[in-house]
Amino acid sequence: MLRRDLLEGKLKPKQRLQLKFLMEEYAVGQTPLREALNRLASEGLVEVRDQRGFVVAGISADELRELTRTRCWLEERALRESMAAASQDWEENLVLAWHRLAKAPRSLSTETFVTNPEWERLHRAFHRQLIAGCGSKYLISYCEQLADLLYRYRQLSIRRAFQSRNVRDEHETILRAVVDGDADRAVALLTDHYRSTADVILADRSVWDGQENAKSGTM
Template sequence: MSTSATRPAPSTQTINVYDRLREDLLSGRLEPGRKLQMRFLTEAYQVGQTPLREALNRLTAEGLVDSHEQRGFYVTQISRSELEELTKTRCWVESLALRQAMAASTPQWEEALIVAHHRLSRTPRSLNAEQFEDNPEWERLHRTFHRTLIAQCGSKSLVAFCDQLADQLYRYRRLSIQKAFPGRHVADEHQAILNAALSGDADKAAALLTAHFTATAEVILKDKAIFADAPAG
């Protein structure tokens, strides 16, 4: 009997390997600059070359993978200039989305925002109180809070673009997260953004959101383990 009926369809295989590769790229398990050799990938992800190439092409379109003719695929390198550009762009577009969401505020949006913040605030950032151990649930709730902030903006395309920027910046944040954790009071920053959003003060809310994103970038830019030319201190 043929086994083809029991194998996942190519589209399903592509989706599965895309999701796994994307997670490994964003988390840093596949480090920036690494050559993505097809033999290694097919063995590591237990997938054929056709769905693998489809997944890699999709990740290339998202900016997480670079494709070089005759040389293959590579994990996109990180750079100081890209981090600065991505951060500046995210500040612009999410501030705009937040202003639009606040202008179209509804009791349902405010309630959803309060619930998202409550769940985030009650979840520990680290699984270990003595030393940093990343909490995946915090990361999920953190993304939900930021997405809820702009969900009422009235543009699915704008929200999708903000998500894409958040993903690209997540790669950078993962590289420096352990260093930033001890001295950063992120919970206070989230509370301040929430208060401004609920009070209807769009200028303050946008300024606090911008400061929140900029502070994250500054930690990364000053990390010599990531950028050797980072200023001392």
């Protein structure tokens, strides 16, 4: 639950994580709570402060750019390997993952943005299936870790992204390139998809107020 709240932005960057509050909030004892916080620190979601306990990991424009760049590098290799080893099951599962995602509403409300947890689950499933056939559980694991860290940034700017993007069409064009066997186009579309998300977040001043100022320029 703590990990989920960190990723979804309910616990804000640099927020102090007071043990007494967390013990009450999550109905857990101090020992398992400390173990959880130390594990989350190893994942980069929490920072340990000497003599001052734990705080939510901060954010920075430079980190966002680095995470995005690294994800693009790794998922390019993973996607190319998946396409090179493409099986009928892998392709059918990818088409099914896209179909389910396309059917899910992005927002629970048509008038204002209300995040849809089911869309988020299906979105992650689609992107996971793109690289599922790469043949390396370690590569998939690294990609998943980067996806989590970037998900936290995306949640901080989700309302702006919702207004400015047609991600359904983006996902469909990626799928079509994969099904057509055009690896170069599929990789280009996927990396543009990730970079566009980063650019939206970098341009959202509400994310960076009180944080390190985002530098000008795009990915």
